[in-house]
Structures are given as C-alpha cells and as structure tokens.
Amino acid sequence: MYKLIVIGGGVQGATIATWLLHFHRIKEEDLLVIDPYEYPLHKWTATTRKIGMTYLRSPSVHHLAPEPYSLKKYAKEKDYSQAFRGHYKRPQLNMFNNHCYDLFQTVSLQNCWKQGWVSALQFHDARWQVKLSSNEWIEAENVVIAIGVNHQPSIPAWAESVREAVPQSVTHVFDENAPNAGMDSDAAVVVGGGLSAAHMAATLAHKATEPVTMIKRHPFRIEDFDSDPGWLGPKYLESYHKESSYKKRRQWIQHARHRGSVTKSMYAELRLLEQKNKLNIITDDVETAHHQNGNIFLNMKNTGEMIADHLFLATGAKAGLPGEGWLSTLIKEHELPCAPCGFPIVDQQLKWSKGLYVSGALAELEIGPVARNIAGARKAAERICKAFPVLEVRT
Structure with a gap:
C-alpha cells in the first residue's frame, strides 16, 4: 500500500x-x-x-x-x-x-x-x-x-453533426488523435476568440499559402493574464476567504476570470497578419454547418455563408x-x-x-x-x- x-x-x-x-x-x-x-x-x-x-x-x-x-x-x-x-x-x-x-x-x-x-x-x-x-x-x-x-473539450452544438460525419476535418485543439490533421489546409477556419484560438490562427497563417479565417463571437478582450494579479495575494483573497457563501465565491470566480481573452502582444500579431492578408478576422456567430463534397459550409448569423476544408475548434473545455x-x-x-x-x-x-x-x-x-x-x-x-x-x- x-x-x-x-x-x-x-x-x-x-x-x-x-x-x-x-x-x-x-x-x-x-x-x-x-x-x-x-x-x-x-x-x-x-x-x-x-x-x-x-x-x-x-x-x-x-x-x-x-x-x-x-x-x-x-x-x-x-x-x-x-x-x-x-x-x-x-x-x-x-x-x-x-x-x-x-x-x-x-x-x-x-x-x-x-x-x-x-x-x-x-x-x-x-x-x-x-x-x-x-x-x-x-x-x-x-x-x-x-x-x-x-x-472534456466543449464542442459547439452546430459543430457536433459535422464532427461526427467527417471527424478528420473537424478537430478541437484538445484532441490528440491525428495531431497534424488540417495543418496544411488551404481553407482553414479557427473558431474561438481566446488565446488558444489566437495561437492556432497565427500558427496556421504563418504557414498557409491562402488566408486563414478566425471566427470569434465577441470583440477581442485584451488582458495580460487569466485574472487580475491581485488574486494571487491578499489584495482580493483576504475578502474572498472571509466570504462564507460558496455561491458568492463562485460568482467572484466567474467575474474574475478573463475567459476568451488574448494578450497585447498576441493581439498585435493577429492584426499584423491581417494587414498582410494572411488572416481574416470575423466577429460573428455560426448558426449551422453542414458537409458536402469535401467542404464544410458555415452559415453565419450576419456575414452569410463561409466555406472551409478544415475546422479547428478552440472553444475551451466543458x-x-x-x-x-x-x-x-x-x-x-x-x-x-x-x-x-x-x-x-x-x-x-x-x-x-x-x-x-x-x-x-x-x-x-x-x-x-x-x-x-x-x-x-x-x-x-x-x-x-x-x-x-x-x-x-x-x-
């Protein structure tokens, strides 16, 4: 033992x-x-x-x-x-x-x-x-x-059916099977607005011969860290530990986390790639998706239809x-x-x-x-x- x-x-x-x-x-x-x-x-x-x-x-x-x-x-x-x-x-x-x-x-x-x-x-x-x-x-x-x-990666509802139909064409950044799948894609789309999505989009854009697309639901949230450094010490933790309500503690955690954020340097890199026409950055929601003849068709809420040959999901964990x-x-x-x-x-x-x-x-x-x-x-x-x-x- x-x-x-x-x-x-x-x-x-x-x-x-x-x-x-x-x-x-x-x-x-x-x-x-x-x-x-x-x-x-x-x-x-x-x-x-x-x-x-x-x-x-x-x-x-x-x-x-x-x-x-x-x-x-x-x-x-x-x-x-x-x-x-x-x-x-x-x-x-x-x-x-x-x-x-x-x-x-x-x-x-x-x-x-x-x-x-x-x-x-x-x-x-x-x-x-x-x-x-x-x-x-x-x-x-x-x-x-x-x-x-x-x-336990979080898969958007609209992506589930496409992922089941053509798993080789839809990968989550947390997936480990076929780690190089889609890396040489000519029409890659990255879904997500956080730091993992930003890294993925930049990596693909530097290699690709055609522009890579990054789809995010919200404007860029620029933060240096995952949460304010005050949460590392007594500045915030003193009050936090005095709070006996775990419901309130959960609310503090949710409010404190900078989910879906990117650093200033990462933001600057993405904008530079955009200026060089190596990256398309779209702020919109994907409503539905389907697969046909080797392509994935994304129906956007505001920007019409998009076509991809590989989807990279950087949508976090469940x-x-x-x-x-x-x-x-x-x-x-x-x-x-x-x-x-x-x-x-x-x-x-x-x-x-x-x-x-x-x-x-x-x-x-x-x-x-x-x-x-x-x-x-x-x-x-x-x-x-x-x-x-x-x-x-x-x-």
Missing part, C-alpha cells in the same frame, strides 16, 4: 508530487502518480505544440519548481537566448518545458509513475482504493485528485466537474461536501475528506480564480505539503 496516490500527472499533479519529494514529505517508494500518458505534462506539451505557442502567458516566477527564481537561474545556467519576453518576463515555452523535465529528473518523479486511466475511487477498510480501467486496484492511505478539464463520471459516483457514495455549483468544499489544506485532497479546478472554491493555472498549482502544492510532516532525512 502506498502512502499517497496522486491522480493526474499534468501541471497540477506533477507540481504537487515534485514538491512533496523535494521537501521530504514523502519517500519515493511511498508515492504513486497515475496518469493516462507515459510521462508528465504530456497533455500540456501536446496542446501547446499543436497551437504553436512559443512563450507562456504567465510571468517567470510561475513554474513548477519550489524556488521562485529557479527558472531565471536555469535560463542563465543553460545560456538560453531570448529566454523571456516583455515587461512580465514571460518564459520561452521550450525552456520552461526543459526546466520541468530536469526538475522531474532531480526528484526521480518517473520512478513514481504509473500509466493508466482511473475509473473508480472508494474508501474502504480505512484506506483509499483506486480502480484503473484495466480492473487493477491500488491502495493508499491518502489520495490527491489532480485531474484537469482538457480531456463546464462542470472533471472526472468523466467516476468523480460524481465518489461524491454520491461518500456524501462528500459540495457547494451549490457541485464543486468540492475543502479546508485550507485542500482536504475534502479523510486522506483525500484536491487541486486545480476542484480546489478553486478555496484557492480562487487562479486555481487552474500554474500559480494555482504552486498554491495547491504548498498547502498539501503542510498536511504531510517532514520526514527524517538520513545523511
């Missing part, structure tokens, strides 16, 4: 596991990270590679290592050229990823790794039992649920709990406390029940609007570390 199982090896789970090992809160042999993929951050690297991201949105101090200035030191030690960009020192993606991999190697995270899909979780005989899709059961004293939302069913079963069977929105009510150490902790989206009613991003992963790791006493380190 393990002392701790971390479900999920993305940014959230990898950060928590790394911090626990780094701060000697757990031994390597007592920790198991279960993830659907062969190595940490697989989903992160696959998605960022697909959309062509080169620099992160977050500043240099937001990374996975415990030491705040670790990434800056790493950039200097490895002599990276153009390691950071802009006023907020946004890190180069390739450098950020290499920093993560070196960090994981330092704490031997791969030795704690198990590839598999979790299909059930239950508490029995004073221990947590994790069931995998392979029907294997694994036991632990404690569990951290660190699953993301990107396994709202609601991650976990694809097994989490809802866990909540029901163990009567776990949830807010009116259905998300966990946890304590300051992100404990949901005896030996059960959460991070990411599942911890946002405690951590706040930044819970889902890298800064939120750091906050979750710091809090969960406090739940595990320091082990004696033999020299």
Whole structure:
C-alpha cells in the first residue's frame, strides 16, 4: 500500500508530487502518480505544440519548481537566448518545458509513475482504493485528485453533426488523435476568440499559402493574464476567504476570470497578419454547418455563408466537474461536501475528506480564480505539503 496516490500527472499533479519529494514529505517508494500518458505534462506539451505557442502567458516566477527564481537561474545556467519576453518576463515555452523535465529528473518523479486511466475511487477498510480501467486496484492511505478539464473539450452544438460525419476535418485543439490533421489546409477556419484560438490562427497563417479565417463571437478582450494579479495575494483573497457563501465565491470566480481573452502582444500579431492578408478576422456567430463534397459550409448569423476544408475548434473545455463520471459516483457514495455549483468544499489544506485532497479546478472554491493555472498549482502544492510532516532525512 502506498502512502499517497496522486491522480493526474499534468501541471497540477506533477507540481504537487515534485514538491512533496523535494521537501521530504514523502519517500519515493511511498508515492504513486497515475496518469493516462507515459510521462508528465504530456497533455500540456501536446496542446501547446499543436497551437504553436512559443512563450507562456504567465510571468517567470510561475513554474513548477519550489524556488521562485529557479527558472531565471536555469535560463542563465543553460545560456538560453531570448529566454523571456516583455515587461512580465514571460518564459520561452521550450525552456520552461526543459526546466520541468530536469526538475522531474532531480526528484526521480518517473520512478513514481504509473500509466493508466482511473475509473473508480472508494474508501474502504480505512484506506483509499483506486480502480484503473484495466480492473487493477491500488491502495493508499491518502489520495490527491489532480485531474484537469482538457480531456472534456466543449464542442459547439452546430459543430457536433459535422464532427461526427467527417471527424478528420473537424478537430478541437484538445484532441490528440491525428495531431497534424488540417495543418496544411488551404481553407482553414479557427473558431474561438481566446488565446488558444489566437495561437492556432497565427500558427496556421504563418504557414498557409491562402488566408486563414478566425471566427470569434465577441470583440477581442485584451488582458495580460487569466485574472487580475491581485488574486494571487491578499489584495482580493483576504475578502474572498472571509466570504462564507460558496455561491458568492463562485460568482467572484466567474467575474474574475478573463475567459476568451488574448494578450497585447498576441493581439498585435493577429492584426499584423491581417494587414498582410494572411488572416481574416470575423466577429460573428455560426448558426449551422453542414458537409458536402469535401467542404464544410458555415452559415453565419450576419456575414452569410463561409466555406472551409478544415475546422479547428478552440472553444475551451466543458463546464462542470472533471472526472468523466467516476468523480460524481465518489461524491454520491461518500456524501462528500459540495457547494451549490457541485464543486468540492475543502479546508485550507485542500482536504475534502479523510486522506483525500484536491487541486486545480476542484480546489478553486478555496484557492480562487487562479486555481487552474500554474500559480494555482504552486498554491495547491504548498498547502498539501503542510498536511504531510517532514520526514527524517538520513545523511
């Protein structure tokens, strides 16, 4: 039996596991990270590679290592050229990823790794039992649920029938099957108005011989970050934590998040591509779509009909709990406390029940609007570390 199982090896789970090992809160042999993929951050690297991201949105101090200035030191030690960009020192993606991999190697995270899909979780005989899709059961004293939302892409209603009919011609940025599908399209259309859509559109436009089209429902929302930096500290969090109504906390989170926004630099790049006639930017709604003779016909609300040979959907993830069913079963069977929105009510150490902790989206009613991003992963790791006493380190 393990002392701790971390479900999920993305940014959230990898950060928590790394911090626990780094701060000697757990031994390597007592920790198991279960993830659907062969190595940490697989989903992160696959998605960022697909959309062509080169620099992160977050500043240099937001990374996975415990030491705040670790990434800056790493950039200097490895002599990276153009390691950071802009006023907020946004890190180069390739450098950020290499920093993560070196960090994981330092704490031997791969030795704690198990590839598999979790299909059930239950508490029995004073221990947590994790069931995998392979029907294997694994036991632990404690569990951290660190699953993301990107396994459940949001597909617009108008796109569902076309996606079912010609899945090779309609892909979501979160899709992993056929990652290069449509990348050489002569009539590509990107649907979405946020940063992922912007990166995808720019990547395609730089390669294409014909103009790429970007369709968004609203004018560009230009924001430096996912939410105001005040949500990282006491400026906003002091009042937030004093609020006892979880309904109001959910309202604050929804209001604080800059969903569907792009950075100033990304906006400037899109406009430049538009000026060069490499990108068409349309603000309108798609009402219906159908497929005929190898083309996808989009019926727009205000701008008539458009034709595409490949659709890239950058329309985010489904709202609601991650976990694809097994989490809802866990909540029901163990009567776990949830807010009116259905998300966990946890304590300051992100404990949901005896030996059960959460991070990411599942911890946002405690951590706040930044819970889902890298800064939120750091906050979750710091809090969960406090739940595990320091082990004696033999020299």
